[in-house]
Structure formats: structure tokens, C-alpha cells
Amino acid sequence: MEDDNIEFDTGKVVKIIAMVIVIALVGYAAFKMVTYPLGTPTARAGAPQGPIEKLAGLPAGDIQEITIKSNGENYQPSPIRMKVDVPVELTTDPSIRGCTRDWYSPKLGLQGTATLGKNIQYFIPKIKGTYPFSCTMNMGKGTFIVE
Numbered sequence: 001m002e003d004d005n006i007e008f009d010t011g012k013v014v015k016i017i018a019m020v021i022v023i024a025l026v027g028y029a030a031f032k033m034v035t036y037p038l039g040t041p042t043a044r045a046g047a048p049q050g051p052i053e054k055l056a057g058l059p060a061g062d063i064q065e066i067t068i069k070s071n072g073e074n075y076q077p078s079p080i081r082m083k084v085d086v087p088v089e090l091t092t093d094p095s096i097r098g099c100t101r102d103w104y105s106p107k108l109g110l111q112g113t114a115t116l117g118k119n120i121q122y123f124i125p126k127i128k129g130t131y132p133f134s135c136t137m138n139m140g141k142g143t144f145i146v147e
């Protein structure tokens with residue numbers, strides 16, 4: 001009689017485990033939506049396509065050298081200006097810290113990472129316009145202006 005209270009109800013245990021799993025999955029999905037409102041970095045890898053022509057290396061002739069820095073919150077300079085149809089040597093400064101190390105601009109078709117060492121990419125901006133970018137969590141912000 002007394003044992004009834006501590007006996008395992010297998011059906012109940014299975015239900016509780018199933019509930020915990022569902023809650024964990026829903027929580028994870030909600031967390032991902034909050035953390036990566038514009039898609040996970042993996043989903044974006046290779047995804048950004050915009051009005052630029054990516055270059056394999058340092059082009060001959062005129063280039064414009066641009067460095068992205070951070071004031072600890074947003075990207076600097078603000079805005080970052082570049083001339084249309086002139087090759088860009090874009091450096092992501094390794095002094096950028098925290099989550100802002102990873103930035104991307106889906107509209108321009110660019111993303112970058114600030115790591116120790118050189119973080120340089122070459123491209124030609126092809127269409128004038130204003131192209132916002134942000135860290136992967138959409139917190140730190142910056143703006144490219146192609147003019």
C-alpha cells in the first residue's frame with residue numbers, strides 16, 4: 001500500500017521526458033531567431049550576393065584602401081564611403097572585439113571576420129547606393145556608401 005506513492009508510472013515519465021524535449025527544441029528555435037534574425041552564419045556562408053565583383057587578389061592600378069574599425073559598439077568610420085567601379089582593398093581591423101568581429105552586408109554581398117592577422121578582401125563595387133551591415137546578431141551597425 002505505502003509503496004504506491006513511490007512506484008514509477010512509466011507512461012507519466014515518458015510524457016515528462018517528451019515534454020522536456022519539446023520545450024528544449026522550441027527554446028532553441030526561439031534562441032536562434034533572437035540571436036540570428038537574419039539567418040545563421042552557416043546559412044549565410046556563400047549566400048550574400050550583391051552588386052560587387054569579388055577579386056582574387058590585389059588588382060593592378062588604382063585601388064581604394066578601406067579599413068573597418070569599431071568604437072566598441074558600432075563600426076567606424078561611419079559611413080564607410082567608396083567609389084563605384086574602383087577596386088577596394090577592404091581590411092577588417094583585428095582590434096574589433098567580441099561579437100562584432102563577424103559582420104555581413106547581405107545587400108552589398110559581403111561579409112568579413114576580424115581575426116588576428118590580416119583580414120583583407122578585394123572587390124569592385126558596381127552599383128551606387130547605401131548598404132548597411134551589422135554583426136551577426138544585428139547589434140553593432142555600420143553603413144557602406146557607394147558613390
Ligand SMILES: [Cu+2]
Nearest residue numbers: 099135137139
Ligand atoms: Cu553582435
